[in-house]
Amino acid sequence: xAGVTQTPRYLIKTRGQQVTLSCSPIxxxxxxxxxxxxxxxxxxxxxxxxxETQRNKGNFPGRFSGRQFSNSRSEMNVSTLELGDSALYxxxxxxxxxxxxxxxxxxxxxxxxxxxxx
Amino acid sequence: AQSVTQLDSHVSVSEGTPVLLRCNxxxxxxxxxxxxxxxxxxxxxxxxxxxSAATLVKGINGFEAEFKxxxxxxxxxxxxxxxxxxxxxxxxxxxGGFKTIFGAGTRLFVKA
Numbered sequence: 466x467a468g469v470t471q472t473p474r475y476l477i478k479t480r481g482q483q484v485t486l487s488c489s490p491i492x493x494x495x496x497x498x499x500x501x502x503x504x505x506x507x508x509x510x511x512x513x514x515x516x517e518t519q520r521n522k523g524n525f526p527g528r529f530s531g532r533q534f535s536n537s538r539s540e541m542n543v544s545t546l547e548l549g550d551s552a553l554y555x556x557x558x559x560x561x562x563x564x565x566x567x568x569x570x571x572x573x574x575x576x577x578x579x580x581x582x583x
Numbered sequence: 584a585q586s587v588t589q590l591d592s593h594v595s596v597s598e599g600t601p602v603l604l605r606c607n608x609x610x611x612x613x614x615x616x617x618x619x620x621x622x623x624x625x626x627x628x629x630x631x632x633x634x635s636a637a638t639l640v641k642g643i644n645g646f647e648a649e650f651k652x653x654x655x656x657x658x659x660x661x662x663x664x665x666x667x668x669x670x671x672x673x674x675x676x677x678x679g680g681f682k683t684i685f686g687a688g689t690r691l692f693v694k695a
Contacts, residue, residue: 507686508673513683523682555626571617573629
């Protein structure tokens with residue numbers, strides 16, 4: 466079974482631009498979560514989607530948004546990029562039910578997208 | 584509210600000696616706790632998880648962790664370190680729904 470894939474793997478943008486990152490979960494996984502990893506802040510939860518609905522979100526500004534498609538693939542968008550948005554963005558998928566949560570299910574992580582903002 | 588604290592940012596051990604990575608948590612609900620490992624330029628991989636079953640949890644590659652409610656701890660141990668264990672380790676807590684909180688990480692160095 467193929468793992469979680471993320472595209473692109475590396476991205477360089479300039480301040481003020483916007484960016485869209487893509488994540489394809491493991492087949493059959495309906496939950497997709499996004500995380501930002503930086504040396505200073507560590508791993509921080511951005512949001513989680515299940516069946517095309519955002520179930521929960523972390524403490525990030527509205528410039529960070531996402532969506533999930535009917536095939537469970539997910540995209541994350543960051544608008545008006547700032548230098549501080551440079552990070553590794555990780556996507557994770559999980560086999561969880563509509564009434565379930567991330568509490569009991571392992572999350573499978575993709576390799577990440579390394580975003581550099583100049 | 585929930586939080587997780589990894590007490591050591593770096594741990595250095597010699598190959599063949601025991602490993603102890605410390606994690607304390609805080610949670611308003613019964614937590615689920617996980618340990619993940621991240622090797623350089625690779626994604627995160629689950630080592631083990633605690634979800635209110637047995638308090639001593641065995642994971643992959645010889646790692647295990649013990650859930651101690653009275654101490655709010657979930658320390659990761661391994662009897663004998665191997666060079667391939669050198670990586671960054673994250674303690675993770677989820678509770679009361681869908682939010683996941685990662686610890687700051689502990690970088691494990693293994694000396695030959």
